[in-house]
Amino acid sequence: MAQIFHRSSNSLAKISIVAALLAVGGVVWAAYKINAGSFITDVSVARAQPVPFSHKHHVADDGIDCRYCHTSVETSAVAGIPPTETCMSCHSQIWANAELLEPVRDSFRTGKSLEWTRVHDLPDFVYFNHSIHVAKGIGCSTCHGRVDRMPLMFKVNTLYMQWCVECHRNPAQYIRPRDQVFNIAYEYPENQSELGPRLVKEYKVLSLTDCVTCHR
Amino acid sequence: MKTEEPEPASVATLDPGPEKIIGPGHNFGSVTDEIAGVVFRPFTKTPRQLFIGFAFAFLLVNLFLVAVTWLFIRGVSVWGIMIPVAWGFAIVNFVWWIGIGHAGTLISAILLLLKQDWRTSINRFAESMTLFAVACAGMFPILHLGRPWLAYWLLPYPNTMWMWPQPRSPLVWDVFAVSTYATVSLLFWFTGLIPDFATMRDKAGNSTARRIFGTLAMGWRGSAKHWTRYQKAYLLLAGLSTPLVISVHSVVSFDFAVAIVPGWHTTIFPPYFVAGAIYSGFAMVLTLAIPVRRWYHLEDLITMRHIECMSKVMLGTGLIVAYGYGMEAFMSWYSGNEYERYAFLNRMWLGGYWWTYWLLILCNILIPQALWSRKVRMHIPTVFVISLVVNVGMWLERFVIVVTSLSRDFVPSSWGMYYPTVWDWSTYFGTIGLFLSLMFLFIRGLPAISIFEMREVVHHTESTHDHAA
């Protein structure tokens, strides 16, 4: 009988099998990469805003406290986005007629709200409460990063469940003294490993990993 | 190889009768040609019945596609399921198909270990049936999900939620059991085919066929060294599949036995599910083998011996199933548990589904008793009908278990009746169509009987003859 396949087909066959296996692996790997990439997570993707509001300027340069604008952060689930009048309380005097701030003034005149693009956006089935975290010594910068270095706001964390759970299991590594919560430039001390557990005990921090802690 | 259809007269003579598992005058070449001939027949010479059968089956496949599309658009609400009967046809069909799938592995593996020579000419056929049945079964657990697009959550894989499957749930066991079963059956089937692919490759007329079969054969050349390893591997597969096939339907039965629903929470379930599976499996093999054997005139390869053996197996497993029913009845009384007791009364006459129970008793226990008589076992049409009846009966059994038990469990206020909708039925018949279509394609495209094993049979019979001589 005549050969059906050429000599080379032997190695060809073996190579193609290996190649196929590699290909499958590659696809899986790529999928994970993409899923973890900022295309999906939006991490460190600055969002265009109606007014190019710079936390960098207001926090670092002007030294305005977080709570000046995010008033309800200590009392309520949501930190609160400042009403236009809060902006105007300063900008009626300074930069009173800057081109940049026209939308703000316009909103104040017409009474039509500014529409900011959400940067930190949890799924609707997740219930996060700012006030309790702040009260238990979890600082702003722990989740929101160094906003004092952000000309435009962007996420520094994925806000994935994975990420939340990590801290909920072991808060000690992220907790800080209550008086440091709003210190955006706070650096964790070397002795965090023993300071953390102490604070956790002192603040009676429960590491809640029940589903209903966040999902209702 | 046969090209023209012989007259019906000669068909009768083909069958060597109930002693022989192969017709007279067969040698290595003739069996090879006869089996391969089925595949190499010119397209136009395909038996008319096969075309008709396929056309019908393919129609059902389309029905299935419509049903599934509608299902995905509207959600499981298109079925009749409700609270309390949250599982309906989907699960009934799942269990039924899985059961049918069991015959293949059983015949290939267990009968191989038991050295049952009559298995040879039907094992390939049964294995393919297993594959297709499992394929049909495997779809239902996904289709019946409220959110099927999240089915992959049942698999353990690292994810951004740090969530994992909950391995105490029988459904997770199912995932592992069914996927394992599907994989192993496929391996078993394919391994068995390798030498036959080689045969096909060497017999193929045109080069495309030669290349296709050649690729599948992977260069098999029947080397003695290969055969040794091959047989070891094949034996190991058989050895592993035997407990597997038992475990799979046990796990399926756990879906019910582990739950607390009266009528489900029963220790007898695993064995009697396995028996039931084999029961329905053999019924299905007969249902398919009998016509195919006739259409392709394979009476000399699938002989009365096979038919009778399978009938006997059916009779046996049927009795085990009957014992299972008896046990359920006994336990519902003996346990002294008010809910168990009520559940059984409900099954027999209180509930709205009482008739399904008695119909099932008729199909699964009473009618098959006819197989005690050799005359019946020898009468092909009767065997065919009985096999059909058993198929129906086994489907009813699952219906009674799933639906009747759920319709009335613990709190009387929440009892309710389940009524299947047209979509329940179309999904069910759709999968039957899918199964048959695949079956017909397989028969047309691949050697439906293991050729090399038939050669072994020829060899043995010859040698035994020589000894006799």
Place this chain on the structure above:
Amino acid sequence: MKPEAHNYWRSLEELASTEEFRAYVEDEFPNRTPDWNNPGSRRKFLRLMGASIALAGVTGCTKQPKEVIVPYVRSPEEMVPGKPLFYATAMTFAGLATGVLAESHMGRPTKVEGNPEHPASLGATDAATQASILSLYDPDRSQIITRDGNISGWGDFIAAVSRARDAAGLKKGAGFRILTGTVTSPTLASQIQEFLTAFPQAKWHQYEPCGRHSARAGAVTAFGAPVNTIYRFDRADVIVSLDCDFFSSAMPGSLRYARDYSARRRAAAENSSSVPPRLYIAESTPSLTGGLADHRFRMAAGEVARFASGLSSGAPEVQAIYKDLEAHPGAGIVIPGEHQSPQVHAIAHALNQKLGNAGKTVVYTDPVEAAPVDEIASLAELVKDMRDGAVETLVIFGGNPVYNAPADLNFLDALKKVNLRAHLGLYSDETAAWCHWHVPEAHYLESWSDARAYEGTVSIVQPLILPLYGGRSSHDVINILTNRADQSAYDSVRAYWQAKRPGKDFEDFWQISLHDGVMAGSAFPERTPPPVKPAPPVAAASAAQGLEVVFRPDPSVGDGGMANNAWLQEMPKPQSKMTWNNAVWISPKTAERLGVTTGDVVDIELSGRKVQGPLWIMPGQAEESLTLHFGYGRTRAGRVADGVGFNAYALRSSASLWQAAGATITRKSRGYEFATTQHTQTMEEHDPFRAATYAHFHKEPEFARPEEKQVPKDLSMFPMWNYDQHKWGMSIDLNSCTGCQACTIACQSENNIPVVGKEEVAKGRHMNWLRIDRYFDGQPENPRMYFQPVPCMHCENAPCELVCPVAATVHSTEGLNEMVYNRCVGTRYCSNNCPYKVRRFNFFLYADWDTKSLMGSRNPDVSVRSRGVMEKCTYCVQRINRVKIEGEKQDRPVRDGEIITACQQVCPAEAIVFGDLNDPNSRVAKLKQQHRDYGLLEELNTRPRTTYLARLRNPNPELEKG
């Protein structure tokens, strides 16, 4: 929540008047939302066609959709984003007020709670009040002023009405008529009076379809003048109800009565020293009260009068009862049915005085109605005048007489003779269709007003939100007539009370009244009415041929005013568990005699009038007596109620409002499909509900937990989990529960539970997390009726959890059986394995993701579920978390009673108690110590956290013997 809430109750006036608020509201719900001009079928409206795969991002790894944040321009002071505010206001039924606290999220009213300070509420509400929040957002409410069906304006309306008024003015107002419901609002009354004094010939008519006609007439017969009667169940040892269902919301003060009565029963169950009250009832139709009664005498409604007079004349068959009453002088109550004849009321008054109950358990005050008139006569007069063409202008305030006026008056024909007809109403209903002008009415959560409670206490009704659909209140309309079109309802109400309360302390008085929701010292003083005139003798059994027909307001939709409320439509009626229907109730025996059965559609013919409706065999229904419920058969109610059920008003005549004899039925067809949530009427061989008599209970305290139902502690091969932090649990007292279903609707409102529609309910796919099982016990003619609320049991060994393949339902460290919607893939295995069948599945996309206005009604603290996920009672975990977080922030433990589940909060009978089982002093822990405590299906070793307190009966030994 109340303690916390207190800090936030502030009057809304300045807020409501700010421009921003209007802007905000419009922004959220544009008045122009053209919901109203695309009708669409009911199915569609209920989103049963849901084909979309909603809840995007639910898979956790998909990309979040872009969202925007819309902050205020100027934020209202007391509003803290993300925190609810509570405002005290009041809802009125037939004019009578129930005080409520309305919860507002960022300016959206989302939930109504009872006002603990209010005498008619005491913190509880009924189902309809709970459902009122849905009516507020109902997109079917009328949204534009129409003239002859064309869009018109408020200005034009003012002009038109003023013109008519001035024209009438020339004749001192002759030919100008006002038609209202029963009015208790002091402000409205005075406004109307002002108008009438200005136009002496003008007339004011009142008509309330299911008002207190008999009570008023009865009082007049008895005392010669209208008197308001209040009952003090907290002081009563023996109660004889003459067909009075004082637990149903149709009875003014029912919430108060339920609380007092159940308190007594509980007390008796807790210590044997205190006597349990004994309740006798004579009734034709199984009622909630009948369900809790110790003795139920079943008789045609027409027989009750004879039963009553038998009591006073000491007839032998009622000897025992009368003896019992006599044995407790001044501690008995004879309470006549709202829907019984005036005569029965008169007899009851006489008995109460005779037995010395008057002034003790039965208290009299001035009538709470501003103008207590015979409303039927008043309406009849109006109709007569209209027919005679004596009426030129008719302004209808809120009523719907075309639909619900007694049929014999032929209101519609008469109405057509009026030149100018104006209608103010929540819906463009049957009456609006026949009026030249229709003005959308403001919902009570949108408008300023005031009203009196059943015992006279005044509440200010204050709005939580500007009218979503530009509605107007009665005050606005009457202001036109009194030439004060510029004056707002707020001005009118405030001005009225300022006039009543001159002096500089008014501002404080006003603020406090608004804050508390009750006006201090506004309740009427008790008064001793003159001795009762001897009641006229009761006619001997009327030999009227044929069946008796009994009319009742529907247990769920009442008189039909709230018929378009899907929550109420889908609320199973307590006795029949029927939804989306009314039916003709008939007793098993009578049905057998007539050869008819459930599902037969029959023509009921009564004195020449005829309606067609499906039959329903009702155990406990009196023989030869049919019960028909009002509130159905609407034709212009909206997408929900149109074409549902049949209109019983069409049989009603002004002569016999509540019952009539001589009806005949003829079968038209068979096999009508009802949608009921419970198909099995009895407990079969099982015993989910356990009851005994007080006597037996004292003999054998453990009767509720027999030996065979107990499981050994060491049954499991695994060790028990110990819950060291909190250990939430619930106790439900079957001895208190009246089966009123308020908890079901409260749960629906609190937890964003969707409605599914009749077809789906019929399939067995209703969604209520908290269902109330109803079992009949005893012979079908006159069985006992048991009610058992069944929420999730939060089993410690939860069977549902074991079988979930994706860990979507697991246990929390505090013992909650968590259900994580976003993890659920919908295998439904958990439901199969739940022995209590409390799990509900979203077979379709039930939640309405499209209707914009309805989004406002949702509770922002609870996820809205999408297609294909399981859901169930969570013990209101959102409330638990809120309280826990507040506690944590204040660094203090959670106090007992601080966490109140929605069902617990609404329950008038205080049957439901929730709390921490690890705190031995918590109310719930103590309750579970009681002997009566038992767990449903304990024998399965599920270790339910929700347990029941067995029901106890207090039968009269004498009668028990017989």
Place this chain on the structure above:
Amino acid sequence: MITPHDKSNKQGSLYGIMAEFDDPESLLEAARRARDEGYRAMDAYTPMPVEGLAEAIGFSSNWVQRLVLVAGLCGASGGFLLCWWMTVIAYPHVVAGRPLNSWPAYIPITFETMVLISCITAVVGMLTLNGLPQPYHPVFNVPRFEHASRDKFFLCIEASDSKFDPAATRQFLLDQNPQEVSDVAS
């Protein structure tokens, strides 16, 4: 009958010499003889497994079963560890009041993974050890080799054998009265 020696076959390019037999018995016989003769590098090609043929050509291997044993153990322990890790380490949940490590529930999965891994190993191992896929092989050059998958039985003594000598080997095979003897070009 005997075909003349094919000139085209160069010594170097010769894979071996192949004899064709009619039935297993004669092949078996020939194989034994060849081995007695001292040939080692040889292989037999048959349309179905022939008992004792491997021994005849002096071949034995039990790698397949060893691999499968190891694989089975890995599969089983892997399956159990997976369950244990998911429920005890990865995300501990209280489920139905059961302990975190409710091992009895993990048995089915343990078993299934055991079977799965071993079966895959059995097949993959068998193929790899057999050096498959190998679509091209010198023996396919033999014109009548297509009968090897149908009804004929072949014995091939390979050129790599130390004792191999084209003429002598060919002669030796011819002595086994085969159907035919042919050179196998490599």
